[in-house]
Amino acid sequence: MQTFGAFLVSFLAASGLAAALPAEGQKTASIEVSYNKHYVPHGPTALFKAKRKYNAPISEKLHAAVAAKKALTKRQTGSANTNPSDSADDEYITNVSIGTPAQVLPLDFDTGSSDLWVFSSETPKSSASGHVTYSPSKSSTAKKLSGASWSITYGDHSSSSGDVYTDKVTVGGFSVSSQAVESATKVSTQFVQDTVISGLLGLGFDVGNTVKPRAQKTWFSNAANSLAQPLFTADLKHQQTGSYNFGFIDTTLAKGPIGYTPADGSEGYWGFTATGYSVGGAKLNRNSITGIADTGTTLLLLDDDVVNAYYNNVESAQYDDSQQGVVFDCSEDLPSFSFGVGGTTITIPGSLINLTPVSDGSSTCFGGLQSSADIGINIFGDVALKAALVVFDLGNERLGWAQK
Numbered sequence: 001m002q003t004f005g006a007f008l009v010s011f012l013a014a015s016g017l018a019a020a021l022p023a024e025g026q027k028t029a030s031i032e033v034s035y036n037k038h039y040v041p042h043g044p045t046a047l048f049k050a051k052r053k054y055n056a057p058i059s060e061k062l063h064a065a066v067a068a069k070k071a072l073t074k075r076q077t078g079s080a081n082t083n084p085s086d087s088a089d090d091e092y093i094t095n096v097s098i099g100t101p102a103q104v105l106p107l108d109f110d111t112g113s114s115d116l117w118v119f120s121s122e123t124p125k126s127s128a129s130g131h132v133t134y135s136p137s138k139s140s141t142a143k144k145l146s147g148a149s150w151s152i153t154y155g156d157h158s159s160s161s162g163d164v165y166t167d168k169v170t171v172g173g174f175s176v177s178s179q180a181v182e183s184a185t186k187v188s189t190q191f192v193q194d195t196v197i198s199g200l201l202g203l204g205f206d207v208g209n210t211v212k213p214r215a216q217k218t219w220f221s222n223a224a225n226s227l228a229q230p231l232f233t234a235d236l237k238h239q240q241t242g243s244y245n246f247g248f249i250d251t252t253l254a255k256g257p258i259g260y261t262p263a264d265g266s267e268g269y270w271g272f273t274a275t276g277y278s279v280g281g282a283k284l285n286r287n288s289i290t291g292i293a294d295t296g297t298t299l300l301l302l303d304d305d306v307v308n309a310y311y312n313n314v315e316s317a318q319y320d321d322s323q324q325g326v327v328f329d330c331s332e333d334l335p336s337f338s339f340g341v342g343g344t345t346i347t348i349p350g351s352l353i354n355l356t357p358v359s360d361g362s363s364t365c366f367g368g369l370q371s372s373a374d375i376g377i378n379i380f381g382d383v384a385l386k387a388a389l390v391v392f393d394l395g396n397e398r399l400g401w402a403q404k
């Protein structure tokens, strides 16, 4: 008959926790345990479980208390379709309901920023022409956030700014009752001309929010603790409808396993490190790439040595100064580009790296992989994200990638 200590040692060895094994002859062992920081305890439920475990009588009132709690913590999820804005998959459009009665606006969901801002009744009429706008005065649940303002500039030097309301915001059927909605009183030309979107919904970390004097939480951050799981997934597709799912992972959207890797949210982005890369299905090298998973950037932007290693395999590829990027004959059969992450490999088919002809009818095409040299950060934008189901796991501060 094994002593408990002997059982524990053999269990630890069997479960690969040899590191916790005591040295020869020692009688102790230790093992780290973690707790679910998202679990919200409920007294009557704990009492109910103990009584049930030891077959103790359970009063009607205790049954009622447990049932009431269950009704309140109805497991919650959300699911929203997202569509490419144009034939080049430049950005993705997701409908969002704001206010009471609901005002539906097409927004660009952006894991690379942390502000929810919209074209509104406060946007100059000349700038708002052609855009769907949010009118807080027409929403019974809108409240002005007194004294608050915001101002944001993106990587492409587009920008917007304004004041702030709070209102009910619903995405894919899941509602946040008091979400900071940043109303634009000023927008740059790039946004004025881009009439297919009425603003952005930031899915980055709260630290990146620009509202002053007090930064506001993102919609997802406000939703996280009420969702079944504090995570969302992005399933972006080439010229097809994709989805953003909140609170659950639909693994049927992926072909391969999900590889998880730590996410660094300290700069507001979803930062991570790929362990290596390869071109055309070759074996992955061990040149790591640190960058961000960014749904708000169209392209895959990487270091020059990676970009050159890829385009050295493309006969007609050349840098075109007028296009400010690498172009090639549209007829090229482009090689795939693979990167390692979380123990799995994500392969971007060559077809996704042919973004679009440089102009209508041209036989010269613009590359979906370009240099990140003048940005200073590597960006796994939509060209990379389209090849995968990506899990943005706030609860575990990690990113999951699965081949599609």
Ligand SMILES: Cc1noc(C)c1CN(C)Cc1cc2n(n1)CCN(c1cc(N)ncn1)C2
Residues within 6 Å of the ligand: 090, 091, 108, 110, 111, 112, 113, 154, 155, 156, 158, 190, 191, 194, 200, 294, 295, 296, 297, 298
């Ligand atoms: C048309 C078109 N073509 O490509 C885009 C984008 C547009 C939309 N159009 C130019 C307007 C515009 C500009 C931006 N967006 N939309 C989205 C947010 N931006 C980001 C986000 C982020 N995480 N990183 C960098 N910039 C800049």
